[in-house]
Amino acid sequence: MQDEARSAFTPPLGVPLPPVPEDDSPTSEFALPPGMRAETQSTEPEGSAFVPPGSTTGQHPLPPAPVPYDFPAITPPQGIPVISLTKEAPWQDRMRTMLRMPVSERPVPERVERTEDAGPAVPRVLDITLRIGEILLAGGENAEDVEAAMFGVAHAFGLERVEPTVTFTLLSISYQPSLTDDPVMASRTVRRRGVDYTRLAAVFRLVDRITSDGNITLEEVYRGLAEIRRNRHPYPSWALTLASGLLSGAASMLVGGGLVVFLAAAVGSMLGDRLAWLASARGLPEFYQFVVAAMPPAAMGVALSSTHAHVQASAVITGGLFALIPGRALVAGVQDGLTGYYITAAARLLEVVYLIVGIVIGVLSVLYFGLRLNPQYLNPEQAPARFNEPVVQIIASMLLALAFCVLLQQERHTVLYATVNAGVAWVVYGVLAYTAEVHPVPATAIAAGVVGLFGQLLSRYRYASALPYVTAAIGPLLPGSATYFGLLNFAQGNMDAGIAAIIRAASLALAIAVGVNLGGEVARLFMRAPTGGSVFFFRKAAKRTRGF
Numbered sequence: 376m377q378d379e380a381r382s383a384f385t386p387p388l389g390v391p392l393p394p395v396p397e398d399d400s401p402t403s404e405f406a407l408p409p410g411m412r413a414e415t416q417s418t419e420p421e422g423s424a425f426v427p428p429g430s431t432t433g434q435h436p437l438p439p440a441p442v443p444y445d446f447p448a449i450t451p452p453q454g455i456p457v458i459s460l461t462k463e464a465p466w467q468d469r470m471r472t473m474l475r476m477p478v479s480e481r482p483v484p485e486r487v488e489r490t491e492d493a494g495p496a497v498p499r500v501l502d503i504t505l506r507i508g509e510i511l512l513a514g515g516e517n518a519e520d521v522e523a524a525m526f527g528v529a530h531a532f533g534l535e536r537v538e539p540t541v542t543f544t545l546l547s548i549s550y551q552p553s554l555t556d557d558p559v560m561a562s563r564t565v566r567r568r569g570v571d572y573t574r575l576a577a578v579f580r581l582v583d584r585i586t587s588d589g590n591i592t593l594e595e596v597y598r599g600l601a602e603i604r605r606n607r608h609p610y611p612s613w614a615l616t617l618a619s620g621l622l623s624g625a626a627s628m629l630v631g632g633g634l635v636v637f638l639a640a641a642v643g644s645m646l647g648d649r650l651a652w653l654a655s656a657r658g659l660p661e662f663y664q665f666v667v668a669a670m671p672p673a674a675m676g677v678a679l680s681s682t683h684a685h686v687q688a689s690a691v692i693t694g695g696l697f698a699l700i701p702g703r704a705l706v707a708g709v710q711d712g713l714t715g716y717y718i719t720a721a722a723r724l725l726e727v728v729y730l731i732v733g734i735v736i737g738v739l740s741v742l743y744f745g746l747r748l749n750p751q752y753l754n755p756e757q758a759p760a761r762f763n764e765p766v767v768q769i770i771a772s773m774l775l776a777l778a779f780c781v782l783l784q785q786e787r788h789t790v791l792y793a794t795v796n797a798g799v800a801w802v803v804y805g806v807l808a809y810t811a812e813v814h815p816v817p818a819t820a821i822a823a824g825v826v827g828l829f830g831q832l833l834s835r836y837r838y839a840s841a842l843p844y845v846t847a848a849i850g851p852l853l854p855g856s857a858t859y860f861g862l863l864n865f866a867q868g869n870m871d872a873g874i875a876a877i878i879r880a881a882s883l884a885l886a887i888a889v890g891v892n893l894g895g896e897v898a899r900l901f902m903r904a905p906t907g908g909s910v911f912f913f914r915k916a917a918k919r920t921r922g923f
Contacts, residue, residue: 497559500532501548503596505563507578508539508546510603513568514575515842517707518716521546524578527586532593543722570703571784572843577603579840608784612652615782619698620645622778622850623672627694628771630856635679636687640694643675647695662733669699669737677745689859692738696855697775701730702887703783703846709888710895735862742866763809772801772851779847789843792833796848800826804852815879819852820886820893826852827894835898845891854883 508525512518518541525539525548539548547562581599585591610618623644624637632640647668654664672695680688708723776797780790800822807818830845861876 497534497550497552498561499593500529500534501550501559501561503593503600504528504539504548505546505561506600507582508541509563509565510574510578510600512541512546513565514571514578515568515703515707515846516575516840517714518542518711518719519714520840524582527582531585541716541719543719543726570782571608572789572840572846573609573784573786574603574606575842576786576789576839577606579838583838609786610781610784616645616648618778618781619648622698622775622782623694625694625771625774625778626697626851626855627690629768629775629851630690630693632687632690632694636690636694639675639679640672640691643672643691644695644698646671646675647698662729665699665730665733666737669695669734670741672696672698673738673741673745677741677748681745681748689856689863693855693859696734696738696858697850697853698782699730699734700853700855700858700884701727702849702853702884703842704730705884706846706849706888706891709885710892713889713892734858738859738862739866742863746866763805765805768805769798769801773798775850776847779850780843783843783847785843785847789839793844793847796826796829796833796844797851799829800848801851816882816886819883820890822852823849823887823890824894824897827891828898829894830891831895831898841895845895849887849891852883852887854880857883 504525507528508521511521511524521541522539525541525546526537529537529539529548529550534550536551536553537548540546544565545562546565547560549558549560551558578600581596581603584599585596620641624641627636627640647670650671651664651668654667673692675695676688676691679691704723705727708720708727710720711717711723712720773794776794777790780793785793803825804818804822807813807821808815826845826848827841830841830848833844834841857876857880861873861880864870864873864876
């Protein structure tokens, strides 16, 4: 027997060879077996990955999509919708839509083509992005809008895979060119904070120009940012002092004070403002600035009640508290918490607690000595239970908002809108609290919701921040009277009454913050979210967790 290799396909000796097939090519594994019929082809053409649903190709229109498309796990036949970053909607809405999407479902945005052959260096883009975010965060903008601005600037300069992160004092951003490249990270610390809504509005306009103009260069952005930093405040320091006095005087009228009370509250607030400026010039922390600023209004109320028994000391001290209560920081903190930025929200609320403790120390120290000198003139029951003079209160609320606008260094064309917004808010509160006899907490929340709604609509109409239209308008709703009576009860040793008054003041403050945020979210419900083609895109919620 021969030991030679044989092919496995060679038939043995004596076995006939099989018949030769008709074709020389082998049978395809996709050929139908004998006895089966081929399926009839559908008359409808197949969908194309490059043609959106409902469009026409040739003679047969494609059927529309049966259900709204919300980014499934696989790529659909019509392709992934592209979010347009052209100026069809304010950049806040466009960037917030991207931020509220999971990273795995975030589509590549349609960027404006730039004339430069090679894009700017990545470290310089990250640096200018952090500088813009620093000005916004230091000016009091909420964390989500700061991230949206940073996201928009980075995308406008060609950095797609960026992740900005905002905390109370730290800004960071990371960029990864591809899945195989090492990420590039940069950070910046916010050490100084200031209130200047004119500068804030200028930064918003710069971001809007960056995200909509493809011809702007990085050098022009640096130059524009330097001009914004060099610009002086629109109102001098003496105007801020007068505005502080006007604010306290208008607040005293809001709770029932007359002309004498107006003048006393204004003088006390202006003295407190000057003392706070002096403490700031000496480098004292903001906590001690609030302590010294709260003393003159309280001392003015105690002195006036000792010399004029018929004058309400409560209205004088309440007017001074209106100028000191950190309503802006409270609203920003609650808004950050409601949108999922819990670390920033906790830091902002802790700052509010420290400032309120400073106010409490300043007022209580004066009230303690005032009660020792003239205990009969400081009585928690001295103020009327309900002051209802609609015309006087509406005028006082608008004057209060006007003074707030000056203190916040707002642009002059926004002052009228904020003042009218405050008047409307007080009318809503008066109708609910005085006419319909609704509890003050829900009445305050509804009035603050109106402020947030109108402020959000005005900001989207003018492509600007909502803070200039909202912060000053919530001034008349601040719980100055409840805070004063709580502190007075503490000074007199009435702990139960004092705790009840402080809880009422805290409830009113939270109602303001939640109402403003809810009004802004309601305004966004009437705005069409950025979409891609004919595919309807649902706006993502701000919630980061699902409760489990």
